[in-house]
Amino acid sequence: MSRLGFAVALFLLAPLASPEGGFPLPPREVFPRDMPRYPNLWVFVDSTLVSSYEKAVRLVTEDLRTNLELTENHGRLSNPEGTDFEATVEHLQPWRGADPALAHGHAFHIRYYNRPLERSGRHKVRWKGVEYYLVAASAHYEVEHGNPLHPDVESCPICGRTGWYAKEQGNLVERVHDPLGVELATMGKIRDERVVLPSGRPALGVCNTEASFVTTDPKMNTQRIAIVVLRKGWQKKKEYCVRDAD
Numbered sequence: 001m002s003r004l005g006f007a008v009a010l011f012l013l014a015p016l017a018s019p020e021g022g023f024p025l026p027p028r029e030v031f032p033r034d035m036p037r038y039p040n041l042w043v044f045v046d047s048t049l050v051s052s053y054e055k056a057v058r059l060v061t062e063d064l065r066t067n068l069e070l071t072e073n074h075g076r077l078s079n080p081e082g083t084d085f086e087a088t089v090e091h092l093q094p095w096r097g098a099d100p101a102l103a104h105g106h107a108f109h110i111r112y113y114n115r116p117l118e119r120s121g122r123h124k125v126r127w128k129g130v131e132y133y134l135v136a137a138s139a140h141y142e143v144e145h146g147n148p149l150h151p152d153v154e155s156c157p158i159c160g161r162t163g164w165y166a167k168e169q170g171n172l173v174e175r176v177h178d179p180l181g182v183e184l185a186t187m188g189k190i191r192d193e194r195v196v197l198p199s200g201r202p203a204l205g206v207c208n209t210e211a212s213f214v215t216t217d218p219k220m221n222t223q224r225i226a227i228v229v230l231r232k233g234w235q236k237k238k239e240y241c242v243r244d245a246d
């Protein structure tokens with residue numbers, strides 16, 4: 001076989017696009033056109049842990065819902081962005097800077113994209129010899145929804161283009177709000193600080209982060225993609241991560 005023929009054969013054999021990190025994530029085209037950003041939170045659920053894809057989705061969404069005190073919205077959404085359903089928690093980390101006009105609390109907002117994965121058959125992948133269900137979400141952290149300043153305050157030390165993110169260029173949601181959302185969903189923290197939930201409890205992430213990478217693929221238009229892997233014993237690892245993190 002010629003070198004070109006070999007390369008073509010290899011391409012055809014590859015079952016899924018293999019972006020940075022070598023994780024078997026599906027291409028952008030699998031998702032609805034009105035999804036504005038590529039999902040930034042990917043949970044691989046070992047298929048032996050659950051009896052169906054629906055249960056894999058529930059395992060992940062229930063963990064996030066209870067540990068971040070999310071309110072889910074399954075009804076008609078004002079801004080659906082191609083999602084299955086969304087969930088939010090409001091009024092976190094109230095901030096009051098020198099300018100009282102900029103005072104605001106924060107919202108964590110997550111949209112799930114699992115129906116398109118299932119429809120296209122991309123909800124199940126084999127990775128390193130193990131079969132996983134894939135659960136995809138787009139998470140971000142921003143100015144709370146009821147506030148007239150929603151969603152952006154560029155100068156905010158919590159949700160703005162400041163600190164670790166001061167040098168980020170381009171869309172604030174993609175470059176700053178998105179990675180902050182991933183940090184809260186996985187670690188229960190924002191900029192390394194534990195977030196306190198409306199009930200007064202500390203926020204707990206799903207933990208079990210296998211990898212996170214900054215992508216350069218223009219179709220993956222979000223600053224960072226996190227890969228979480230739930231395999232047997234994942235709750236133990238979670239307990240450890242929660243204890244260890246404080």
Ligand SMILES: [Zn+2]
Pocket residue numbers: 109140142151
């Ligand atoms: Zn939002």
Ligand SMILES: [Zn+2]
Pocket residue numbers: 095104105106142143153156157158159160
């Ligand atoms: Zn803010």
